[in-house]
Amino acid sequence: MEALVPAFLLAVLTQLGDRPALLTAILADRYGRPLTVAVMAGLAHAGGNAIAAFAGLTMAPMLTPNAQSLLLALALLMAGFGGLWRVKLPSRLEAWHLGSLFTPLLGVFVLALGDRTQFFTLALATRGEPWFAAAGAGLGGFAVCFVAAVLGELQWRNIPFGKLRVIIGLLFLAAGAWIALGALRLL
Template sequence: MDAFLTSLFALALAEIGDRPQILCAALVIRYGKATPILWGLGLATALNCFISALGGSVVNQWISEEPLRLFYAISLIFAGAGMLAWRRPVDLLEKWTIGPFWTAFLGIFILQLGDKGQFILAATAARTDMWAFAAIGGWIGVMIACVPALVFQEKLAQMIPITRIRQFGGVIFLIIGGVMALSAWGIL
């Protein structure tokens, strides 16, 4: 249950105001219908979460507990830095003509490859034998962050303080990651 909740909350926070959320809103505005975008988001995220968690489970078998804790700490530090740093504009995939589902599925899947959420999820799964719970929690977390963008589109930015949430989340990830890293090195 720890892996499930950790990945759920971490990914929900990490994805607020991130590129997949922005792309979801833009695609709904472009195509005028949320259902195929929701299916594309759900499938792309499920596949990505499965790959990340499975990769983490492989790492679990190779590495002892202290390096795994450091791996998790580094994933949180990078996530925090990423949330605080400037991010490049999202490619809205306007030249893609493969329909709403495939544009959402492929666009979001590609955006999530190598993203902070993928590393957090892999690190979470690496610290447990229940990697499937980490994958499910991560999937739900991303969906919690992105589904409101499907419903509210650009109004979402007016309804919630996305910049403040990203700043708060970034600081929280940096603090937790820093403490965990110092602990893994035996400093704390």
């Protein structure tokens, strides 16, 4: 269970102000069913993180503890750099006519595929307890999408995520550098 809480926290921090949450808010307004859209977005996050956990489970026997730490450091560094860039608006998926169940499920899944949260899940999964890492990240993604869906697009976009993303990005960079130096035995 020691992977559950870090995965949840990392997912919440990386999803705040990111495109999947904004897409969830957009689709919740479009369909007028915020709970349904949030649950489908949460399932999309859970599916993507389950794939990352399976990949981590497969990679784990091949990695030494130092390599596992370096993978986590790399995930933190990449998330840190990603937090320093502006978020582009996601496609509104107006041409998708799949309803309030499948549009958020597939749209958020495709948008979040390979994102920072899944990289964290992969890194945490190689260190042990991959399914707890996937569950924590899936719950974190769902929590952010739920809030975005309830608030709706206008209120979600009015939250000043730009400064928050920079602060989180700098914290990720510092943590990633610290873990990398420790894994390389330079500390």
